[in-house]
Amino acid sequence: MTLDVLHPSLAHHLVNTLGWPGLRPLQKAAADPLMAGDDALLLAPTAGGKTEAAVFPLLTRMAKENWGAPSLLYLAPLKALLNNLLPRLETYSGWLGYRTGIWHGDVTSGGRARLLRDPTELLLTTPESLESMLVSTKVDHRRWFAGLRAVVVDEVHAFAGDDRGWHLLAVLERLTRLAGLPVQRVGLSATVGNPEALLRWLQGSASGARTARVVAPEATAPTAAPVASCAAPASVAPPPGDIQLDHVGSIAGAAKVIAALHPGEKRLVFCDSRRLVEELGVALRARGVTVFLSHASLSTDERHRAEQAFAESRDCVIVATSTLELGIDVGDLDRVIQLNAPSSVASFLQRSGRAGRRTGSVRNCLFLALDTPGFLQAAGLLLLWGRGFVEPVVPPPEPRHIIAQQILALCLQEHRVGSNLWSDWWNGLGPFGETAKPIVDHLVERGFLDVDGGMLFVGPEAERTFGRRHFMELTTAFTVMPQFTVLHGREEVGRTDPALLTERVEGPRLLLLAGRSWRVTWIDWKRRRCFVEAADAGGKARWSMPGVNGLSFALAQAVRDVLLGAAPPVRLTRRGERLLANARETAVPTVHPGGTLISRSGEDVRWWTWAGYRANATLKASLGTVSDPEQKVGDFFVRLRTDLTPQAWNTARADAQKHLCLPPADSTALKGLKFSEALPQRLAEATLSARLVDLNGAETVLAQPTRFLM
Template sequence: MDVFSRYAPFIQDYIYSQGWQSLRAIQQAAGDVIFNRDDNVLLSAPTASGKTEAAFFPILTLMSEEPPASVGCLYIAPLKALINDQYQRLSDLCHEPGIPVWRWHGDVAQSQKRKLLRHPSGVLQITPESLESLLLNKHMDIPNLFGDLRFIVIDEIHSMLRGDRGGQTFCLIERLAKLAGCHPRRIGLSATIGDPRAAGQFLAAGTDKGTIIPKIADTHEVWRLSMEHFYKDPVQAGDDAQERDAQPVLAAATDKAPTMADPGLAYVFEHTRGKKCLVFTNSREECEAVCQSLRAYCEANHEPDRFMIHHGNLSTAFRQTAEEAMRDDNSLMTTCATATLELGIDIGRLERAFQIDAPFTVSGFLQRMGRTGRRGDPPEMWFVMREEHPESRAMLPEFIPWPLIQGIALVQLYLEERFVEPPRTGRLPYSLLYHQTMSTLASNGEMTPAELASRVLPLSYFQNITQEDYRILLRHLIEIDHLQQTENGGLIVGLAGERVVNNFKFYAVFQENEEFSVHAGSEELGTIVKPPPVGDKIAIAGRVWVVEDIDRQRHQVYCHEVKGRIPAYFGDVAGDIHPRILERMQKVLAEDKQYPYLMVNASARLREARETARVAGMFNKPLINLGGKMWCLFPWTGTYSFLALERLLRLKCAPRLGLRGFNSVRPYYMEFSMDASEDEFYQIIAEEAAKDFDPLDLVFENEVPVFDKYDQYVPDELIKKGFAQGVLDINEMRHCVQRMIKSRS
């Protein structure tokens, strides 16, 4: 069909005003299925391909032709910044037909929210947490608000596929539809879907509709990609190379500021000058440290400060300042960021992105690279891998540059196979089960246990949880006064439960540290965890501050700025690394392939690592003797199967192997001493892995492995079961053991 002709006149006018010569493939395909079918739709296409318009042009056309009697389209996004960004674009588009566009999140004025409740209409943009708040606190308004809801658009849906926040989102969608008596179509948007079929099933769960995934012609992607390696001292792996690349490997700033010389960051410093760039790091601590160093280079070289910072612990003012500067096409500032800028906020025309070390996922790599390359230019990503020189007495694993090998594996998996991490299934999300139980009961009032179970257990995200598990949970919650049983046998929220539910932090299911807001005079800088004693220094907002006073009752820290650089601390960041990445890392070491994006130092460091692995025999021997009874095991498997293998060795194999001194660097290698021989090791681990044991056998005695936010309110037996059966990847661990045995033959 001619999709353009089907669009409403105001949409056609908008397209003309933008100067578009034709519709993009994703817009043609999306219009066809949204106009002519009644299924859910998953739109997967590269960043800046026009997915948002592809979804909203037909949705707004249909809404203008037959105005809904309530909110007609619910747009769910993972970040407030993404909502704010899309709000302006949608408002401009909807101005002529008079379709209202609303926002509902913590920064929106109450007057706007009250106006929506009085006149429910148009498009509502919301985060999962604000949707939770809406269902909990405006329960009676839901039928009026959403009774004629036609569409739910879920942006950046890939970010919802591997954790409880996505589970929460889909639970809320199901609860809302049932309460409002509506049957909206779901439209998922993402640039990084690795398994469209699995993602489509996830999107459609709990509906009576299938998911259509329009096939878009695979356009030839052009990337500007480089990867360089640096030791954190002047001597580099590529110093003996005969041919040098045209780009300077050691930046001039190293010589100008020798007291702060970090060749990797000097390289970033030089190649961001006169450009608008992003520098991605994998943690808030690293983000602060990198920003401090880059600003120190500015000061040492008598240059104006040209670096900003953006991460989740900064105040709204600091984040918005960085976002506004990035939208300014005349700005030449560089922003150091974490995953907060990984998703689809329009941050203008960025010239290049840098990545310090390798991200954990292919999805993260693609999202971060996709921040650049808008407005006709190809995406551009410069990887910067940094490590300390291993000491001469270091053990074998320390001679392998793990971030460099991981970065190559991420890139190659996508180039060769278009691999992106699939949805994470098979979990037992007891933490979220607690959360949705309390939310459902708090919003509905007294319910019998059977009524409560009938509302919560049928939610598709809880399909693996049994009725017996739920009975165990409810009995436990009554015992700890999170639930209270009435004289009639009904259940209400107990006094202890009210303290949890009535706290605004209840709306979020992701783990939050106990945070203190940091103030310098009248300026709020952001938040930190576990503030140090008065007189000690902290790092936040890319600068260093001395703590003057701590108000623990109000969770506030007061400080003043000083010179210098120190480490920052905000809490641990865990990496969920898929088994395919580790398998490809092993292949990177074993193959002779040259990768065209490797720069001089990185190529030299890879040659060194391959020679180290070849001499050690790592290609066909996962178990390497380090001398005497000391051994190192390279399983080449993902985070959760690695964790299962650790426990198999320590809890099942240790007595037979004479195992001791166990140490692991997840998910790369394990070091230990043992009395058994190499042959005995393989025989014993194969026998133990093949046994039909209870997954709970891999939980240590007296261990209660609390991982998720509300695990502390879940009975120990369910916590252990959720960890053993839903976190430990025992099937993949068994495949890993089989591969190790096979590699020796």
């Protein structure tokens, strides 16, 4: 496959403007399926040319078939990623005489108005912004989306694994109905363990009805439709070349190592909490390191300045959460460093892929564990990676709250919807069929919807609950915890947890934000604003996070294997070797190669399952009276009653093997389930329980022998 398959103007500029000798492997493999209108999932490592592999054939089709404006949507999970891609896509579309626009929450009202008056052929946006357009009275959505022909979903795995994915699919089905004909869907991903299943999910209601292809760099001739595999390995990212695991013991220890290693190089440090980002940033600055920060609670301007400055610098460090995991270009990186460990192999591959892009360089990742749990999680993760394991992307089950949100959004969009015709808008997409009818009935019963003459329309309860700021709360599928905007003069620094503004303190109230210390001078409680001035030192950083955190069954079992002697295929420092030896010795009463253990320490009785949070929650619910109802489960154990006897255990275990139970949902978790107030409580609780359960993991552990150390 040569450049000849593309539009002549595009091919000309690729050779003469960019100096390309030809297409890259993925771009060659993707050209024919995309030109034929097939749905596709394009897999390649980070910086593997996925964007071009999708856009070049679609722009060629646009010119050949004379598509209108807008006809091609490019969706991404992060506004920053779209901003980063905009100049590139403007250039590519401009070579063919087309234009590229961008629409998301940070685009000014004037910019959106210009797009409405004069839409571009290619539009970069997010699913939430699409929802806002559909429900807006300012957008003639029937006219605007009538010419839609194709959608590219970047980082599709980041959508599919949570409720944003169900929201994305539902919005795409509504757009397909407005377009009046099938809309081609193309997903882009770097790391995924179940590519064929992910592609079927992306197709939505068209799964099985339209030709679909998984395309990877090692492409071969396609096989039979509807899902043909051009190459679909479990992991498409090549193994990083230089991986090291160290134990540094603290933030101060991590800052010391980072400051001392690789001076003169660009280093990207990943942390899995905003608090760690802030604390490490301060510690590095104290050591004279040029450091920049990036996380979701910093203002847009603050993040943009940091990322731009980092891209233009050499001897510096940027410390970030997953905001920089998903492909945002910050220039050529020399080193990737990870504090503790991410929660998945896929995330590790994504992060390590940020370095080693230059010719002659190698991918690398240095793990710096702050404590023993962080070290063991990193070791287990690297053991899984060494075995070739990548997690499958599994959509969360039973998205009843998203069904409620979508029905309300549809009524806003159409003003009135036939009470027997609403399901037609989702074209038979699984959760939105007849099983959704009890949710519609509840919405009517509670006043979220009204009925008149066989037509549904938005009711007073929906106005009261979601109607603030033109129903803006109804356009996002995830819960954002309340935060206060932090202002230094008129400049926004970022946002902070209100708990830091209410807790009792002695002396001035100090915050840590953007890697700097701030003294709170005034709090506007009504508008949720906090005014600050610079402080010399001190301060706290904290943010509440909705949802349940915990290790998967696979990762928890890998940690068990490490404690039993399995070695991850990476270099361990001497400190790492000492910690691992000590951890294995300490863990002797908790792990056994022949099965699980029950141990007692005073009044603390634990069943060491090494099964992960969800499996342990399932086991606790299924064990009945022998589990301790007052104690939460951990990733590695379930607490049992202090008066447990072997006989009571054997009886409870046998019962659990016959009848596994769903874990109960607690009130705190319900608050994190957005739109749960639009559901009957029993259905909201059932949704959460279905997402907490791990039946396979629980069954596996129950089948193993159990030894008593009591």
